[in-house]
Structure formats: structure tokens, C-alpha cells
Amino acid sequence: MLAPSGHQFAIGIDIGGTSTTFGVVDSRGEIKYRGALSTNKYDNVSDYIDSLYEAVKPAIALVNGNEQIRGIGIGAPNGNYYKGTIEYAPNLKWKGIIPLADLITEKFGLPAALTNDANAAAVGEMMYGAARGMKDFIMITLGTGVGSGIVSNGQLIYGHDGFAGELGHTIIIPDGRMHPGTNMRGSLEVYASATGVKLTAIEMLTQFPQQESMLRVYTAEEIDSRLVYECAIQGDKIANEVYKFTGQILGKALANFVMFSSPEAIILFGGLCKAGDLIFKPTKEHMEENLLPIFQNKVKLIYSELNEADAAILGASALVWELKKISVPLG
Amino acid sequence: MLAPSGHQFAIGIDIGGTSTTFGVVDSRGEIKYRGALSTNKYDNVSDYIDSLYEAVKPAIALVNGNEQIRGIGIGAPNGNYYKGTIEYAPNLKWKGIIPLADLITEKFGLPAALTNDANAAAVGEMMYGAARGMKDFIMITLGTGVGSGIVSNGQLIYGHDGFAGELGHTIIIPDGRMHPGTNMRGSLEVYASATGVKLTAIEMLTQFPQQESMLRVYTAEEIDSRLVYECAIQGDKIANEVYKFTGQILGKALANFVMFSSPEAIILFGGLCKAGDLIFKPTKEHMEENLLPIFQNKVKLIYSELNEADAAILGASALVWELKKISVPLG
Numbered sequence: 001m002l003a004p005s006g007h008q009f010a011i012g013i014d015i016g017g018t019s020t021t022f023g024v025v026d027s028r029g030e031i032k033y034r035g036a037l038s039t040n041k042y043d044n045v046s047d048y049i050d051s052l053y054e055a056v057k058p059a060i061a062l063v064n065g066n067e068q069i070r071g072i073g074i075g076a077p078n079g080n081y082y083k084g085t086i087e088y089a090p091n092l093k094w095k096g097i098i099p100l101a102d103l104i105t106e107k108f109g110l111p112a113a114l115t116n117d118a119n120a121a122a123v124g125e126m127m128y129g130a131a132r133g134m135k136d137f138i139m140i141t142l143g144t145g146v147g148s149g150i151v152s153n154g155q156l157i158y159g160h161d162g163f164a165g166e167l168g169h170t171i172i173i174p175d176g177r178m179h180p181g182t183n184m185r186g187s188l189e190v191y192a193s194a195t196g197v198k199l200t201a202i203e204m205l206t207q208f209p210q211q212e213s214m215l216r217v218y219t220a221e222e223i224d225s226r227l228v229y230e231c232a233i234q235g236d237k238i239a240n241e242v243y244k245f246t247g248q249i250l251g252k253a254l255a256n257f258v259m260f261s262s263p264e265a266i267i268l269f270g271g272l273c274k275a276g277d278l279i280f281k282p283t284k285e286h287m288e289e290n291l292l293p294i295f296q297n298k299v300k301l302i303y304s305e306l307n308e309a310d311a312a313i314l315g316a317s318a319l320v321w322e323l324k325k326i327s328v329p330l331g
Numbered sequence: 332m333l334a335p336s337g338h339q340f341a342i343g344i345d346i347g348g349t350s351t352t353f354g355v356v357d358s359r360g361e362i363k364y365r366g367a368l369s370t371n372k373y374d375n376v377s378d379y380i381d382s383l384y385e386a387v388k389p390a391i392a393l394v395n396g397n398e399q400i401r402g403i404g405i406g407a408p409n410g411n412y413y414k415g416t417i418e419y420a421p422n423l424k425w426k427g428i429i430p431l432a433d434l435i436t437e438k439f440g441l442p443a444a445l446t447n448d449a450n451a452a453a454v455g456e457m458m459y460g461a462a463r464g465m466k467d468f469i470m471i472t473l474g475t476g477v478g479s480g481i482v483s484n485g486q487l488i489y490g491h492d493g494f495a496g497e498l499g500h501t502i503i504i505p506d507g508r509m510h511p512g513t514n515m516r517g518s519l520e521v522y523a524s525a526t527g528v529k530l531t532a533i534e535m536l537t538q539f540p541q542q543e544s545m546l547r548v549y550t551a552e553e554i555d556s557r558l559v560y561e562c563a564i565q566g567d568k569i570a571n572e573v574y575k576f577t578g579q580i581l582g583k584a585l586a587n588f589v590m591f592s593s594p595e596a597i598i599l600f601g602g603l604c605k606a607g608d609l610i611f612k613p614t615k616e617h618m619e620e621n622l623l624p625i626f627q628n629k630v631k632l633i634y635s636e637l638n639e640a641d642a643a644i645l646g647a648s649a650l651v652w653e654l655k656k657i658s659v660p661l662g
Binding site: 152184 | 409418419465466467481483484486488489490491492493494495496497498500501502503504505513515583586587588590591592593594595621623625626629
């Protein structure tokens with residue numbers, strides 16, 4: 001039993017740029033109640049909090065009120081764990097520094113903890129997923145962007161300022177492709193994301209004009225990672241090369257991460273994982289190839305065990321059970 | 332007072348390929364007794380342990396015997412903290428896996444802890460040096476090679492297998508210069524070490540045959556990092572470019588490390604630091620340039636505060652005071 005009786009549930013809230021999902025979760029990771037609301041409808045954060053409260057209230061009533069709830073965990077872009085703030089999140093309408101955890105505690109009368117989405121996913125994986133029982137692992141989320149959560153000695157690495165674990169922005173190819181969001185060249189995210197797959201496909205179609213490809217009937221705007229995947233499984237050569245290249249970059253990056261924190265496992269999560277062996281095999285191969293012998297054939301490269309739709313809520317809620325460990329006073 | 336009375340001292344042992352140094356250290360980091368013996372004279376590790384015991388015995392007697400000593404800390408190449416072993420150290424005569432901590436405990440009747448030299452240096456820095464009071468920092472040792480010790484949440488990161496923190500072997504320039512020891516291309520160590528400075532100087536002399544340089548009177552064998560430094564401070568253009576290039580690579584690498592663990596400080600240690608601003612300025616500049624804005628102008632880039640001759644012994648001895656935290660049972 002993870003939670004003392006009387007605090008059997010946690011609320012998990014996942015704030016995305018478009019919508020917010022939430023759930024009431026028990027200590028075994030079962031979601032008892034789910035809900036959602038718009039995020040970007042609210043220009044003002046306090047209007048958002050009011051609506052969130054109205055949306056969550058029925059769920060709290062369903063489990064017999066606040067006294068059954070240990071706390072609220074929130075996953076949010078640019079979330080800062082130490083301060084409970086969202087700071088300068090480019091995808092949210094609320095600008096500057098938003099003291100979200102405090103606002104939620106005030107409104108709900110419950111303790112709240114907040115971190116970024118990838119860190120929350122890592123905690124969820126440790127509590128309910130593929131990282132159960134592990135003390136050292138790295139979670140890599142391969143979606144539109146690349147996120148990461150790093151666990152060492154059984155604890156999330158937040159760094160001195162709460163912003164550690166931005167592995168998507170580490171430079172893998174010096175002077176490489178320009179990242180349109182950060183204006184940095186050659187970062188992992190600009191290659192090993194859905195956006196990266198699209199960019200690589202467009203580059204390769206230009207680079208090899210003689211090579212036939214099903215992708216040639218589409219405009220650059222139409223090409224996306226799903227389309228590249230569809231073509232790849234039908235044997236399209238360029239589409240297959242796109243995944244090989246993506247895996248090569250990702251594998252090199254993972255090797256560097258392994259030599260940093262020597263994790264027991266690297267857990268892959270997110271849309272790009274749907275490509276399966278197309279991305280997995282070259283990633284694994286190039287990871288092993290770029291490791292010192294002392295690290296080779298030791299690190300498990302595995303997929304997340306969390307259902308993608310639930311993972312964000314579970315991860316956010318898992319933060320609440322973690323509160324014990326980090327001694328945040330409970331209300 | 333860090334140690335309970337009756338356990339006022341720790342023994343620190345630093346095992347190098349050629350020689351071993353040791354000291355009896357009090358909890359404030361004062362070295363009360365120093366000594367040394369040969370490492371490579373002993374083909375057999377048990378002969379080495381016997382001699383080590385004979386060498387350390389007078390120091391133990393000087394502080395009134397084992398009951399005054401809390402334990403023995405050892406820094407050793409390829410040292411594994413979890414197992415107390417030295418594993419396949421290329422620079423030592425003892426091959427395979429050596430259970431050194433157990434052998435020392437058996438001989439001395441004292442608890443022993445062992446880790447690699449750079450990790451020991453990081454613990455020393457946290458206890459007695461520039462990292463006092465810090466919970467998140469990275470120690471980079473720039474010597475013949477590049478070592479590292481990473482502290483997050485106030486703890487050394489050992490990883491699942493005890494080998495974490497091999498930042499010298501992360502790949503900074505894909506398909507870059509070949510590392511003669513590891514056969515990997517483009518790792519940090521093959522650029523940002525004394526060996527790397529030598530190799531860069533030789534490369535640049537070939538690459539710019541028209542450029543005058545004081546270094547041209549020396550053979551490739553004669554050129555070393557000290558000579559490059561001497562020429563650089565006399566205004567030699569190539570020698571100055573060598574340090575600029577070295578700092579550029581090191582700065583890029585440090586930026587990646589910051590985006591991993593977001594440390595409060597990066598502490599530089601070792602021979603290359605003697606080049607001062609020649610290496611420091613380009614390193615700092617390229618580190619900042621390659622960081623996401625969220626990390627910029629936040630990380631202190633500083634020199635170690637430990638005397639180089641004492642650091643290894645202090646770091647090793649500091650492991651003993653750390654024993655408390657990691658609950659290794661004491662004898």
C-alpha cells in the first residue's frame with residue numbers, strides 16, 4: 001500500500017498546448033475517473049483554474065471528497081519542479097512565469113507538485129510501467145519534439161534550477177540542421193522527432209533526385225512522419241533510409257547519454273516508436289557501436305509500458321506519491 | 332564535526348599506474364601524514380597490499396591505531412564503487428577484476444570504499460573544495476585524459492553498474508579524430524586533454540604550412556601541451572589557435588552536459604587548467620553559445636580549489652565520510 005488510508009487517490013493533470021486531460025488515480029495506477037478541458041480557450045490563467053476546478057469537482061466528489069485525495073500532480077511544458085511554476089512556455093497563452101502549483105493548491109485546497117511532461121512520464125514509468133524497480137534509467141519521449149526524464153539513484157534529476165533533462169536540445173551534429181524553434185544547429189530534436197523525420201525525408205528526396213519514391217507524389221507540406229512510415233513498410237527505399245538515418249542519430253545520442261549516467265534501461269515513448277523495428281534496429285545498432293566496451297550490451301533499450309493516452313495522467317499523478325520521498329509538506 | 336569521536340580520521344589512497352600516494356586525513360580535510368609507494372613494482376596484487384599495509388602502518392600508529400580511523404577510501408583507475416573492484420584497468424599490471432576494497436578491508440581490518448579517480452575528486456571538491464554546499468555539479472579533470480564525476484541531488488551518479496560519468500568518452504565530433512586508446516572517433520578526450528592539445532598542434536602545423544610558428548623547431552615527439560602553452564603566451568599564433576580550438580570543443584561538450592543535469596557549477600581540474608584564460612575563455616564562450624537560453628549565464632565555470640598534489644588523497648579520504656550517506660555497514 002503506497003498511500004496511507006484516507007489518502008488513497010491522486011489527481012493527475014496533463015497540460016498540453018491545446019487541451020488538458022486529468023484523472024483520479026489510485027496508488028496502483030488505476031484511473032478511476034477521466035476528464036478533459038480546453039487549455040488554449042483561456043487567455044487568463046485564473047479563468048483556466050476556475051474551469052479546471054469545475055471539471056475536476058465531480059471526480060473528487062465521486063471518491064468522497066478531498067480527504068480521500070493525497071494531492072495533485074501536474075505535467076506541463078516548461079514546468080519547474082522546485083518552484084511549481086510554468087516558465088515561458090512557448091505553446092501556452094500564459095506568458096512569463098506562472099505559479100501554477102500554488103494557484104491550484106489555493107483553489108483545490110490540496111498539495112500540488114508540477115514538473116515537465118517528460119519528467120512526469122519518467123515517474124509514471126517508474127511507478128507503473130517498464131521501469132518498475134529500476135533506480136537508474138532514462139526516459140526519451142519521441143513526439144513532435146524530443147523530451148527526456150532522467151532517474152539516477154532512484155530520483156529524478158532536476159538539476160540546481162529544476163530544468164535538467166533537456167536531452168532533446170543536446171548537440172549531436174555540430175553545425176548540423178537548424179532547429180527552427182531554438183535556432184540551434186544539430187540538436188537531437190531536429191532529427192529524432194516527427195518533425196525531424198519529415199525534414200529528413202524532404203532533404204533526402206532533394207539529395208537523391210534519381211531515386212524513385214512513393215513520397216514524390218506529395219508536397220513538402222503533405223509529408224509527415226506517418227506518411228514516411230506508410231511508405232517505408234511498403235518497401236520505399238528513401239522512406240527506409242529516412243528511418244535508418246533517424247535511428248543512427250538517435251543511437252549516437254543515446255550512447256552519449258549512457259556514458260553520462262550509465263542507466264539500466266533507456267525507455268522509448270511517443271509517436272515515433274510506432275515505427276517499430278524501422279527505428280529501433282538502427283538506434284540500437286548505433287548506440288552499441290558508439291559505446292565504450294565497458295558499457296556495451298548492458299543497457300536495455302525498451303518501449304514504454306504505459307498506454308499512450310493514459311501515460312501523461314499516470315505520470316502526473318505519480319508525482320503525488322513521490323511527494324513522500326522529497327518531503328514536500330502535505331496539507 | 333563530521334565524524335563521531337573515536338573515528339576522527341580517514342585514510343585516503345590514490346592508486347596511479349606508476350605510484351600510489353596515501354594520507355591520513357581528518358574530517359576537515361587536513362592531511363596529517365603522507366606517504367607513497369610504487370604501484371607498478373608489484374606484479375601480484377597481494378604483494379602490493381602487503382607493502383601498502385607496511386607503508387601505512389606507521390601512519391595508523393601515529394593517530395593511535397585503527398580505533399581512531401573510520402575507514403579507507405581508494406581512488407583507482409576503472410574503480411567500481413558498488414563492487415569495490417578495479418576492472419580491466421589498462422594502466423595497471425593486475426589484470427581482470429581485482430576485489431581491491433575487500434582485500435584492503437581484510438588486511439587492514441577497516442571498512443573500505445573505492446571509486447574511480449575523477450569521482451573521488453568530485454567528492455573531495457564537495458567536501459573540502461569549490462563545491463562545498465553544492466548539490467549539483469560536474470567535475471571535469473583535464474589531464475593526460477579527461478575524467479569526470481557528476482553529483483546530482485547531493486549524490487555521486489554511479490549508474491546501475493557503478494561506471495557512470497565517463498564524459499571524456501562522449502562523442503563531440505562525429506567521425507572526428509581517432510582516439511588511439513579506445514578506437515572511437517571524436518570523443519572529448521581525444522581533443523580536450525594534454526594528449527589532445529599535442530595532437531591538435533601537430534595537425535595545425537601541417538594544415539597551415541605557411542604560418543610561422545615557434546613550434547616548428549620541434550619534432551612531433553617533442554611537442555607537448557606544456558610547450559604549446561609556452562609558445563602561446565609568447566604570442567605564437569598557431570599555439571593560440573590550438574587552445575582556442577580545444578576550448579571550443581570543450582565548451583560544446585560542457586553545454587551538452589549542462590542540458591543533461593543542469594549543474595550549479597562545472598569545476599575544472601588538472602594540468603590543462605594551467606593554461607588559464609587561454610583555455611578558459613573559449614570554453615566559457617562556446618559553452619554559453621551552445622546552451623538553450625533557459626540555461627545561459629547560470630552555470631558557474633570554475634577551477635578546483637584543491638591543491639593538485641593533495642586532491643587525489645583528499646578525494647579518496649572523503650569517500651569514507653560519504654559512507655554514512657550510502658549506508659555501507661562499518662566494521
